[in-house]
Amino acid sequence: MPLSLDNIAFLQSDRAHEQLESLASADLSDANILPLLSRLRRSFTARQAAALLTTLRLRKAAKTKFPEHGERMLFTDAGLQQASGPLLRLYRARQFESRRLLDLCCGIGADSLAFAAADREVHGLDIDPVRIAIARHNASLLRLPARFSVCDIRAGIPSAYDAIFFDPARRDSQDRRIQHVEAYIPPLSLARKWRAREIAVKLSPGVDLRQVAEYGGSLEFISAQGRLSEALLWLHRDFAQPVATLLRGADALRLRDDGAQGIAVTAPRAWLLEPDPAVLRAGLVQTLARQLGASMLDASIAYLTSDQPVQTAWARSWKIREWLPFQLKRLRRHLQARGIGRVTVKKRGFAMQPDELIARLRLSGEGDACVLVMTRCRGKAIAILCDEAKLGQFPRNSL
Ligand SMILES: C[S@@+](CC[C@H](N)C(=O)[O-])C[C@H]1O[C@@H](n2cnc3c(N)ncnc32)[C@H](O)[C@@H]1O
Known part of the structure; x- marks a missing residue:
């Protein structure tokens, strides 16, 4: 319900304040909303009861954005x-x-x-x-x-x-x-x-x-x-x-532009790095590659690859198990032969949607799991099988 100025004046009253305090931990699940509303209707007008409920709901929703004081503040939905x-x-x-x-x-x-x-x-x-x-x-x-x-x-x-x-x-x-x-x-x-x-x-x-x-x-x-x-x-x-x-x-x-250009384009090395989205939007993939000593898989794709693990806040890392040119049947056989029954698909520069690829791979659901990165290397579609890196196990990088 959109709040009006009258609602705000009411919500600032002692009566509303006490009621909101007493219901601060009320169950606001769908099943409990109607009983709560009828309870409030015994003491408040329909608009006041709705304003109280809206405020209780928004205070709960505000926990992430206003962790310190959200449970006492007033909000509108859109606000x-x-x-x-x-x-x-x-x-x-x-x-x-x-x-x-x-x-x-x-x-x-x-x-x-x-x-x-x-x-x-x-x-x-x-x-x-x-x-x-x-x-x-x-x-x-x-x-x-x-x-x-x-x-x-x-x-x-x-x-x-x-x-x-x-x-x-x-x-x-x-x-x-x-x-x-x-x-x-x-x-x-x-x-x-x-x-x-x-x-x-x-x-x-x-x-x-x-x-x-x-x-x-x-x-x-x-x-x-x-x-x-x-x-x-x-x-x-x-x-x-x-x-x-x-x-x-x-x-x-x-991270600022340092003029990096002409970063080497190579086949996947031991590690795959996925730059933070702010790096992509700022056009700094080559700058990051140079600073991390990484190469690119393709001049137009924002995946990097390195020989050594790098712990950096600017990219997520995956240890590469192996990679192969993409061909659906070949990939299916390859995964089956390695006992991989589940994959998490990540993709860049690869047209098929992850759900469709997973359905077409027809994996058993049993056995080993891996991260399957679908992308391009020097213009050709490839599949990279990775383990997810456990952060903290690598040497610190100053970036
Ligand atoms: C994205 S919200 C601002 C959120 C706000 N910075 C915050 O942290 O809560 C955009 C705001 O622009 C206001 N607005 C739209 N047109 C306006 C105008 N012509 N003059 C003043 N405010 C306007 C809207 O009422 C809305 O609150």
Whole structure:
């Protein structure tokens, strides 16, 4: 149920607060929702009961994004979905050098709260009064001095700030992904009007680089826990090749273009390395290959191969058992002859879907298991049989 301003006022009342506390560990499984709702209906109106249930549900869902205070905060469904996770919030807050900062399209204020917690003077603006009411509530709950205003930023923004963080909506009203930066709500071009010492815009991690080429600045692809999470366009910075950033706890590793080119293309060696998605998006596969002393299997495919195991946060590693040119019958016989009954398929540059390949391999399901990597080597389809590497057993690499 979408929350209204009346709902927010109710949820802030002592009565609602006590009820939410007493139901904090209630069973919210489908089977229990109706009995819970009818219980709440004895003391509350239908809208109030629904607002309480929505809040209980969202607080549970908020555990990952707001591990510390999520069980006490207020959210809307979409506001919670759009809020970034704690690693990204912390990282961004640390990247800005300026003290006075505008958070444009602040939503429920997740980023503003992180800026305030990092000692920045922050003013969050959003067009949606419900989100602003929630942002204010959460800031006061966490005793963070962030300021919030309802504002359509297309009509103008306050000028007395040194830095701007702009996080436009990247999904439309039907929750479909918006593919073009100028169709974001509001569009990226709005940023052309702004003057500030630092300006960063959050973009979809899949952004087409051609759409932002005319803006200059520097693009950063950020991954956390092996997932490509977002792209940040730093508009005030000089033009530079995209960089990849990998967040690990409070640490951020960064990989920059070092001009590496012409990395050797070889047959699979002892180890297969799969670069982090931020490396791919930033176009840094050759840079990583050079830094790891690895070669490529194919000039257009982002798998690397090395003689030695490398422990690096920038790539996952698999020990290669053997490899062979791909031919379905031959691969089936090969796996059967080795007693392999189950495979986990990974693929790059190989057209068939993993489920289809597994079905067509007709393996027994019994016996040994392996990771089967379907890819190309020098343009030809190959199958690589691998063990999954156990991290920690290899020498440390500084990368
Ligand atoms: C991706 S969300 C922002 C999430 C937010 N940074 C957070 O951490 O919770 C995009 C936000 O843009 C707001 N928005 C859309 N059009 C706007 C406009 N013209 N002026 C101000 N805010 C707008 C939406 O209400 C929505 O909250």
